[in-house]
Amino acid sequence: MTVDFLCAFLTYKIVRLKYPEGRKPIFAFLVVILSPTVIYNSALWGQCDVIYTTGLIACIYFLSIQKEIPALLSFGVALSFKLQAMFLAPLLLILLLKKRIHWYYLPLIPAVYVVTVLPSWLMGRPILELLLVYFNQANKYKELAKGAPNLYQWIPNNFYNIVVPIALTLTICAIFLLVYIVYKSRLKITQDRLIYLATISVLFMPYILPKMHERYFYPADILSIIFAFYFPRHFWVAIVVQMASFFGYLGTPIFIQLFSIPLGFALWFVVRKCDVIYPKLQAEFSSNIDRKL
Template sequence: MIRIARPGQVFLVAAAIVLLTVAVRLVLLDFQSMDYRMFVAQWYDFIKANGGFSALRYQFANYNVPYLYLLAVLTYLPVPALVGVKVISILFDLLLAFYAYKLVALKYPRGWVPFLAAATVSLLPTVVTNGAFWGQCDSIYAAFGVGAVYYTVRSRPWLACVFFGLALAFKLQIVFLFPLLLILVLLRKVPWPGLLVVPGVVLLLDGPALLAGANPVQLLSVYVDQAGQDTRLTLNASNIYQFLNVTNSADLIRTAGVLFTGTLALIVVLGVVASRMPLTIPRVILLAGVFAILVPFFLPAMHERYFYLADVFSVIVAFYFPRRLWPVPLLVQFASFFSYTPFLFGKVSVDLKLLAFSMLAALVLVTRELVLETRRPLTPIGD
């Protein structure tokens, strides 16, 4: 018998998750990573020294301006820069957990399972470390990305596209889920004009910087510049390039890797579309999990943090398919978290080839489940 949670109990449990999420992170706030010292702290100082929001007319950072807006807000508040930067990420950690809760609640509308999913996501080692310790902001685009998937399966395609646009405005890595968006468009779950909403949101958020006097060409080219910053095949990422010991022809392999990844993603897209399978909620969740792992696994020049979406969706797919996919979040977390250690602590705790094999095993399990799921008759989204 499924126990129905009372409103008072729901509030207490949700408050407990929020308090636990914050408490775990408080002990990490004092740490200053090299990324923070070399980039974010200098961006903050530049903004503060040049008049707050008016500083956005200058080109001084390699992040898109929505994140710089948040830093600009911090310069007006009586909060230490380090604490403020990390609080921003922690707030989006909570939003990320909220949308994980909402997605899992579609499968378990009664009881406490969705709260367990939210708590699990908020306490993932990579999620805790990324923002509260490292000072990174991957929870921002990930929260909007998970929200976009939620609004998709809730048959709110225009809002889903807005969330995809918000995610893209903060980080380019949301493109890992764009093959899913393409499937949704081709199967008419998202109207094709909705694709225009995604860049439209990005351009709209560029507006304040343009009004401050920013160069529009520089704003529009920020992701192009990011993509060309590093020519290494992998930057501690747990992906296929850990198995390659290449000293020559790295540029050729990188180009081939991009083409191969695009082709592989397109094969999955066309395979799903050609099969005409109904897009049920579990299938959309599985597709999101597959692409969140597959794309950064085969794409070159990936950082260790680029499996952040995989970290989150590995938990969500495990809650949807607990009998067979319970190992997936363990495999992904093992691979993802221990890939952080070379950068944060200057040492390799676990052989990176083993971490890549662990991520590959997770990809195989989720892909296998997707194939099995296509054979099960379930109610399509919106039907």
């Protein structure tokens, strides 16, 4: 797909911010185009996850150069194509509280969505149905995990009705905890930290949420490549993410289940290495222990 090249180009632009000279941005472009999940998703499966993911990568690029209006418009475009664009929402909430994004620009996001549904409305589809399409899709299937290499691979689907509400509640609590910890940190959100937080956001959400497909890790696949170029010492994170997603596409249950373990470790590692999260979390934990003692 043509959008694959646009996604790779935006990856090139983000990596170019880290390396103004040299060939690393070009290599980043090629890695995206030639990555197995990009090939499987677009060329072999004919899926369009690259479209909303490109919107998310554009959002991150514009955030990187501190242009919040194009960033929010890009996020709005991504959300208009797929609800899974919300995987980047924790990052946006962090930047909102850190005042990198101004609250009065937030209406741009739903405005983009409304504009994108207007053609369908003009063709005769009810406007209420268009506005609530994501809510109506929520109960389309009842599986804890549909090929996604996350922690729900280890829970029998018989517990679906019990696990889903608990998991959604814990996910919301975890997001607010993450946002709170970063907000309380006095460290500035630098470009490197922005990439850390973006990677955590798109990897964390599909890993802890139930009802995920294998394709929902697509944004994490792309962000992990950017992460690898920003932090070459941790390139193995991208390999783990790509391998886990790849076996998800192959649909081999035992490998999907097994790769959920290294993928979970990769998520833990990225969180632990993020200096606006782990030190603060460690300090809060130690403080609570001291109070109890």
